[in-house]
Amino acid sequence: MPVLLKESIGVQLVLGCQWGDEGKGKVVDLLGETSDLVIRYQGGANAGHTIKIKGEQFILHLIPSGILRSHTQCIIGNGVVIHPETLLKEISELEEKGIRVSGRLFISPNAHLILPYHLLLDKAFEGFSGNQKIGTTGRGIGPAYADKISRIGIRMGDLLDSNHLKEKVCGNVKVKNLILEKIYKTEGVNAQKVIDSLLHFGEKIRDCIVDTSWMVDQEIQKGKRILLEGAQGTLLDIDFGTYPYVTSSNTTVGGVLTGLGIGPRKIDRIVGILKAYTTRVGNGPFPTEFEASLGEHVRQMGAEYGATTGRPRRCGWFDGMIAQYAVRINDIDMLVITKLDVLDTLDEISICVGYRYKGKQLDYFPTECHILEELEPIYETLPGWKEQISNIRDFSDLPKNTQNYIKKIEKIVNRPIGIVSVGANRDATIWI
Ligand code: GDP
Ligand code: IMO
Ligand code: MG
Numbered sequence: 557m558p559v560l561l562k563e564s565i566g567v568q569l570v571l572g573c574q575w576g577d578e579g580k581g582k583v584v585d586l587l588g589e590t591s592d593l594v595i596r597y598q599g600g601a602n603a604g605h606t607i608k609i610k611g612e613q614f615i616l617h618l619i620p621s622g623i624l625r626s627h628t629q630c631i632i633g634n635g636v637v638i639h640p641e642t643l644l645k646e647i648s649e650l651e652e653k654g655i656r657v658s659g660r661l662f663i664s665p666n667a668h669l670i671l672p673y674h675l676l677l678d679k680a681f682e683g684f685s686g687n688q689k690i691g692t693t694g695r696g697i698g699p700a701y702a703d704k705i706s707r708i709g710i711r712m713g714d715l716l717d718s719n720h721l722k723e724k725v726c727g728n729v730k731v732k733n734l735i736l737e738k739i740y741k742t743e744g745v746n747a748q749k750v751i752d753s754l755l756h757f758g759e760k761i762r763d764c765i766v767d768t769s770w771m772v773d774q775e776i777q778k779g780k781r782i783l784l785e786g787a788q789g790t791l792l793d794i795d796f797g798t799y800p801y802v803t804s805s806n807t808t809v810g811g812v813l814t815g816l817g818i819g820p821r822k823i824d825r826i827v828g829i830l831k832a833y834t835t836r837v838g839n840g841p842f843p844t845e846f847e848a849s850l851g852e853h854v855r856q857m858g859a860e861y862g863a864t865t866g867r868p869r870r871c872g873w874f875d876g877m878i879a880q881y882a883v884r885i886n887d888i889d890m891l892v893i894t895k896l897d898v899l900d901t902l903d904e905i906s907i908c909v910g911y912r913y914k915g916k917q918l919d920y921f922p923t924e925c926h927i928l929e930e931l932e933p934i935y936e937t938l939p940g941w942k943e944q945i946s947n948i949r950d951f952s953d954l955p956k957n958t959q960n961y962i963k964k965i966e967k968i969v970n971r972p973i974g975i976v977s978v979g980a981n982r983d984a985t986i987w988i
Contacts, residue, residue: 565825566779567784567818567822568781568783568824568825568827569783569784569786569812569825569827570583570587570783570829571808571886572787572789572807573789573790573828573830573878573879573882573886574834574875574878574882575789575792575835575836575842576603576788576789577863578830578831579829579831579892579895581615582607582608582977582982583827583894584605584621584783584785585607585609585622585624585982586982588624588625589625591625591781592780592782593622593781594621594625594631595620595631595772595784595816596618596619596620596630597784597785597786598787598788598807598811598812598815599637599697599786599803599805600617600618600638600700600787601617601639601642601693602617602692602693602697602787602803602864603616603617604617604862605621606980608982609982610982614650616646617642617646618636618639618646619632619646619657621785623655623660629660629661630661631661631663631664631816632663632667633667634664634666634667634768634816634817635811635814635815635816636667636815637668637696637805638663638669638712639669640669640753644760662764662768663712663761663765664712664766664767665711665712665713665765665767666711667712668700668701668709668710669709669710669714669715669754670697671696671725671728671745671750671754672745672750673699673729673745673750674699674700674703675694675696676743676744676745677696677699677732677740678698680740681740682694683740690839691801691839691867692803693838694865697803701804708728710724710754712761712765715762715765716762716765718758721754725747725750729744729745729746729747732745768816769817772816773818784823787807788805788807790807790878790881790882790886791836791882793811794806794807797923798841799923799925800925801838802840808886809823809826809885809886809887825889826887826888826889827891828883828891828892829891829894830891830894830969831874831893831894832893832894832895832896832965833854833858833872833873834872835869835870835872837869840925841925841928843872843875843931843933844874844906845870845872851870854898854899855868855869857900858871858895858898873906873908873933873935874906874908877910877918877920877921879891879965879968880921881920888969889971891965891972891974892977893973893976893977894976894977896945896958896962897944897946899961900945903939904939904940905937905938905939905940907938907965908933909968910934911934912931912932913927917934918931938957938960938961938964939957940957941958945978947978947984948978948986949983950986962976973988974987
C-alpha cells in the first residue's frame with residue numbers, strides 16, 4: 557500500500573467519506589502542489605469547495621480546486637453537470653483575483669448543461685414534496701441528471717452547432733413548460749432567451765471543449781500526475797447513499813470511471829476525507845446527530861454553514877460505522893482527518909463504534925432510511941484535550957488525548973491516516 561502522501565503518484569483520487577463538506581477543497585489544494593492535472597468528474601454547482609490561503613478564501617463550485625496552483629491544468633469531465641452562468645461567473649471571479657483560467661481549463665463535450673428549467677423544476681418539486689422534501693441545494697442537479705438518463709439532455713458539444721442546439725432546446729422547453737405551468741402552476745421559460753444565453757456561453761467557452769477522456773489518457777502516458785476531485789460524499793451517492801436523501805450522481809469511486817472515462821486500474825491511490833465529527837446539510841437520517849445545544853456549539857466552532865447555500869449544517873459525533881462503510885465501498889488506501897481543531901473545547905468526545913437495531917448489533921452500515929432512523933448508536937467516550945491545536949504542525953506535538961483520538965479512528969477504519977488538518981488555512985496541516 558502506498559504511504560508517502562506528500563509524494564504525488566500517477567493517478568490519485570480524493571473523495572468525501574461522509575455527507576459532503578469534509579474539507580475536500582483544502583485537501584485537493586494541498587495535493588495540487590504535486591499534481592499536473594486536477595479533475596472534477598461528477599456533481600455540479602451543488603458542490604462548494606473552500607480553500608483558504610494566507611487568510612484569503614476561495615469557494616469553488618465547478619472549477620477544480622487545483623486551479624489555485626498556477627502550474628496545473630484543470631478538467632471538467634463528462635460526468636459533471638454544468639450551469640453556464642455559474643461557470644462564467646467563477647471564471648471571471650478567479651481572473652479578477654489574478655488567477656489565470658484561460659488556457660488551463662478543459663471541458664468534455666459530453667458534460668450535460670443545467671438550464672433555467674432545471675432550476676425551476678428542482679425548486680417546484682421540492683415545494684410540492686412537503687415533509688418528504690430532500691432539502692436540495694436548488695441548483696437543478698436532479699432534473700439535469702434525470703434528463704441525461706432520459707436521453708434528452710443538452711451537452712457542451714451541442715453548443716458548437718447552433719441549428720441543432722436550437723432544435724433541441726425548443727423541443728425540451730415545450731415539454732418542460734407544460735410541466736411547470738400545468739402541473740406546478742408556475743411560470744415557464746422563454747425558449748429564445750435560453751437559446752441566446754447558450755449561444756453566448758458557447759462563444760465564450762468553445763475553446764475549452766476537448767475530448768477529456770483522450771486528453772487524460774495522453775497525460776497518463778506521459779507520466780503526468782493526475783488528481784481527481786470528488787464532490788459531495790459517500791452517503792450522498794445515488795446508489796450507496798441514504799436514498800432518497802442523496803444527490804443525483806455517483807459520488808463514490810465508480811463515478812470516476814463513468815464521469816471521466818478512465819479504467820479502474822489507472823487509479824493508483826484513493827484518499828478518503830473524513831471530518832473529525834460528522835455534518836449533514838439537508839434532510840435525511842443522521843444517527844449520531846447532536847442535541848440542539850451541542851449542535852449549535854460545534855456549528856459555531858466549525859463555522860458549519862453551507863459553502864453553496866449558506867444553510868446551517870447539522871452536526872454530530874464521528875461515526876465509525878460510516879467511516880468503515882466508506883472505506884469498503886471506495887476501497888480507500890489512506891485517510892485524511894479534517895477540522896480536528898473544532899473539537900478543542902470539548903470536555904469529552906464520543907465516537908460511534910457500532911449500531912444496535914431491534915436489540916441486535918449490526919455488522920455494517922445499513923443504507924435504508926427507516927433502519928437508520930430507528931437504530932441506536934453505540935458510543936465510546938474519550939477525554940477531550942482542551943487546548944488549542946491549530947498551530948501544531950507535528951503529530952508528536954499534539955496533546956496525548958488528541959493523538960489517542962486519531963489512533964482510535966485509525967483503528968476503526970483500519971487504514972492509515974496520512975494528513976490531519978487543524979485549521980482552514982493551507983498551512984494548518986500535519987503530514988504524518
Ligand atoms: P468540501 O466541500 O469538502 O470542500 O468542504 P467545504 O469547503 O464545504 O467545508 C469545509 C469547511 O471547513 C471550509 O470552510 C474550510 O475552509 C474549512 N476547513 C477545512 N479544513 C479545516 C480544518 O482543519 N479546520 C477548520 N477549522 N476548518 C477547516
Ligand atoms: P460538497 O462537494 C454537502 C446535499 C444537499 C441535499 C442533497 C441533494 O461541497 O461536499 P442536490 O442539490 O445535490 O440535489 O441536493 O445533497 N448536497 C451536499 N451536501 N456538500 C455538498 O457538496 C453537497 N451537494 C449536495 O444538501 O441534502
Ligand atoms: Mg462543500
